[in-house]
Amino acid sequence: MFSHEQLVLMFTEYRQMPSETEWLEFKEAKTNFSFDELGRYFSALSNEANLKGRHSAWLIFGLKDKFPREIVGTRYRPERAGLDSLKHEVVQQTNGITFQEIYELSLSEGRVLMFQIPAAPAGIPTSWKGHYWGRDGESLAPLAINEMETIRGQVGHRDWTAEICPQATINDLAPAALHIARQNFSARIRDARFGHEMEKWDEPTFLDKAKLTRNGQLTRAAILLLGNPEAAHHLNPYPAQITWKLQADEEAYEHFGPPFLLNVEELFKRIRNIKFRIQPFNQLIPVELTKYDPKIILEALNNCIAHQDYSRNARIIVTEKVDRLILRNVGSFYDGTVEDYVLHERTPERYRNPFLTQAMVSLNMIDTMGLGIRRMFLGQRKRYFPLPEYDLSDPDHVQITIFGKLIDENYSRVLMEEQDLTLSDVVLLDRIQKKLTVDRAHTQTLRKRNLIEGRYPNLFISAKVAKTTGQKAEYTKHRAFDKQYYKDLVLKFLDQHNEAGPEDFQELLLDKFSDLLSVEQKKAKVRNLLQEMSSQDGTIRNVGGRGLRARWRRVLD
Numbered sequence: 001m002f003s004h005e006q007l008v009l010m011f012t013e014y015r016q017m018p019s020e021t022e023w024l025e026f027k028e029a030k031t032n033f034s035f036d037e038l039g040r041y042f043s044a045l046s047n048e049a050n051l052k053g054r055h056s057a058w059l060i061f062g063l064k065d066k067f068p069r070e071i072v073g074t075r076y077r078p079e080r081a082g083l084d085s086l087k088h089e090v091v092q093q094t095n096g097i098t099f100q101e102i103y104e105l106s107l108s109e110g111r112v113l114m115f116q117i118p119a120a121p122a123g124i125p126t127s128w129k130g131h132y133w134g135r136d137g138e139s140l141a142p143l144a145i146n147e148m149e150t151i152r153g154q155v156g157h158r159d160w161t162a163e164i165c166p167q168a169t170i171n172d173l174a175p176a177a178l179h180i181a182r183q184n185f186s187a188r189i190r191d192a193r194f195g196h197e198m199e200k201w202d203e204p205t206f207l208d209k210a211k212l213t214r215n216g217q218l219t220r221a222a223i224l225l226l227g228n229p230e231a232a233h234h235l236n237p238y239p240a241q242i243t244w245k246l247q248a249d250e251e252a253y254e255h256f257g258p259p260f261l262l263n264v265e266e267l268f269k270r271i272r273n274i275k276f277r278i279q280p281f282n283q284l285i286p287v288e289l290t291k292y293d294p295k296i297i298l299e300a301l302n303n304c305i306a307h308q309d310y311s312r313n314a315r316i317i318v319t320e321k322v323d324r325l326i327l328r329n330v331g332s333f334y335d336g337t338v339e340d341y342v343l344h345e346r347t348p349e350r351y352r353n354p355f356l357t358q359a360m361v362s363l364n365m366i367d368t369m370g371l372g373i374r375r376m377f378l379g380q381r382k383r384y385f386p387l388p389e390y391d392l393s394d395p396d397h398v399q400i401t402i403f404g405k406l407i408d409e410n411y412s413r414v415l416m417e418e419q420d421l422t423l424s425d426v427v428l429l430d431r432i433q434k435k436l437t438v439d440r441a442h443t444q445t446l447r448k449r450n451l452i453e454g455r456y457p458n459l460f461i462s463a464k465v466a467k468t469t470g471q472k473a474e475y476t477k478h479r480a481f482d483k484q485y486y487k488d489l490v491l492k493f494l495d496q497h498n499e500a501g502p503e504d505f506q507e508l509l510l511d512k513f514s515d516l517l518s519v520e521q522k523k524a525k526v527r528n529l530l531q532e533m534s535s536q537d538g539t540i541r542n543v544g545g546r547g548l549r550a551r552w553r554r555v556l557d
Helices: 004-015 035-051 080-091 145-152 175-189 195-200 203-209 220-226 229-235 260-270 294-307 338-343 354-362 371-382 409-417 423-433 440-448 469-478 483-497 502-512 519-537
Strands: 024-027 056-061 101-107 110-118 131-136 139-142 242-247 251-256 275-278 287-290 316-320 324-330 389-391 397-403 540-542 552-554
Touching: 004 056, 004 101, 004 110, 004 338, 004 423, 004 440, 024 035, 035 056, 035 080, 035 110, 035 131, 035 139, 035 145, 080 101, 175 195, 175 203, 175 220, 175 260, 175 354, 220 229, 220 260, 220 354, 242 260, 242 294, 251 260, 260 294, 294 316, 294 324, 294 354, 294 371, 294 397, 338 371, 338 423, 371 397, 371 423, 409 423, 423 440, 483 502, 483 519, 483 540, 483 552, 502 519, 519 540
Parallel strands: 024 056, 242 316
Antiparallel strands: 056 110, 101 110, 131 139, 242 251, 275 287, 316 324, 324 397, 389 397, 540 552
C-alpha cells in the first residue's frame, strides 16, 4: 500500500512524462467508463508490465491523455464500495488476477483514480474474457504472437549467469580474487554452524558453498566475479567488461574485465575523489567531505553487475564528469520501481540473474533485501549531497547519476540543521533544488517550516545562514536543538524528581522546541521522544498506564 504522499509523488512524476508508455495509460473518464474497455486495458497493461520487467502498471482516471495533462476530475464509481466491488468483477473475467489496489486522490483540481495493475505472472499472459491484449504504441491491440510466446517461455527461462563454462578450471580463477572471496564469505557466515570448518575447505568445496559452481563445474558467474582477465574467453561472444570514461577537462577511458570482485575497486581508484569543505551554520569548524563516498559508488557498481542483461552483448558504462558519475547498465529496472525501494523498503521478488545475485550475496558484495538503493539515498543525505537520480526513460537501460558537487548550498545546510526530516521530505527538497516539479500539496509542510520560499511552481530552498546578530537570534528561535539535548533534560529531570508524567515533560520541553511547530506537533515530539528513550535507548521505563496515566522513571545501570 502506498501512502497519500507517495501516491502524489508518483502521480506528479507520471503526469510530467511527455508520452504514455506501454505500462502507463491516462483517461478522462469524467462520468463513466466502459467495463469491457477497462478490462482490455487491464489485460494489455498487465502483459506489457511483464514484458518491460515492471512489478505493476498504472491506469489513471481524471485527466486528459494528451500532454500537458490537465486534471479534469472523474466521477467514475464515486463510492468506495463501488471501487472495491470492481476488484471482484474484474477477477471474474480474467485468468484469476485483479487490481493490486485502487487509489483515490482528492486534489484541488479534482478527483483522480489510480488503478495499480499487477504484471502478468511469469509464463501466464493476462487475458480478458479469453482474449489477450497488448499495446501498439499508445493504442490497444491484440497481444502479438511473439510477445505472448515471450511471456509463456518465461517458465523455462534459463539464467545466463548460471550456465556452465565446460572448459574452465580452477586455474582460470585469479588467486587474489579467491583469497578475497574467502575472506568476504567468512565474514558473511562467521555465525553459521559451519563457519569454523571453512579453513579446512579445499577450493572446490569453497566454490560450491559460495554458489559459484554447479555440479563441481565453474559457471559464468564464477568467471565474472573471480576469473583471470585471460579467462574472459570462456564467456565469448559476450563482453564481460565495465568501461570507465572520463569526460572533463581531460579525457580518458579504460576497460575492466574479470575478476569483478577486485576490479570494481580498481575502477573506483580511477575516479577523481577530491576533498572539499562545507561551513555549517553557527559552527566554527567546517565539515570536510570527499566528492564521492566509496561505499555508495561500490554499491551502485555492484548493482550494475548484478542486474546487467549479459545476453545483450553490451558493457556496463561508468562516465565520470566534472560534477557527477553516470552508471548505465543494459536491461530494464527488473522488479518494482525506484520509489518502492527508496520509500517503502521493498524486498525484490525476482531477479534477472538469480545465480549471479546469490553468489554476490555469498561474497558480501550485495544483499537481496532491496536495501542497496535506499542505502545510497540515505548515504547521500547523510553527506548533505544531492540524492541519486535514476533515469528509466529508455526501457532497455537503467541509468543512475550520483552527484559529486553541491547544487544548492541551502539544501545542504537545511539537511545539517533539520535532523528530523523524513526521507520523503528530503526527496522533495532535492527535487526543488534540481528545479523538478513537485506537487503543491506537499510543499505546504515545507513552507510552514520555512524550508522553502517562492511562488509555486517557482520554488527554492530558503537560505538558513544568518548574516546579522538579529537574524541569528530569530533563527535560533526556529531551530530545533539536537535530540540528545532533550534526552539529557529528561534524564536530569528524573534524577531530581524520581518520577514524572507526560504533563511534566510537556512543561519541561515545549518551549524549547522550534517555534515553527504547532502545540500539537510539539506534544507529539514529547511522546515520540519518551517512546524512543524507553523502547530503543532503554534509559527510562513506564511504571504507570497509557496516555496521561503514564509515569516514567529512569532505568538505573
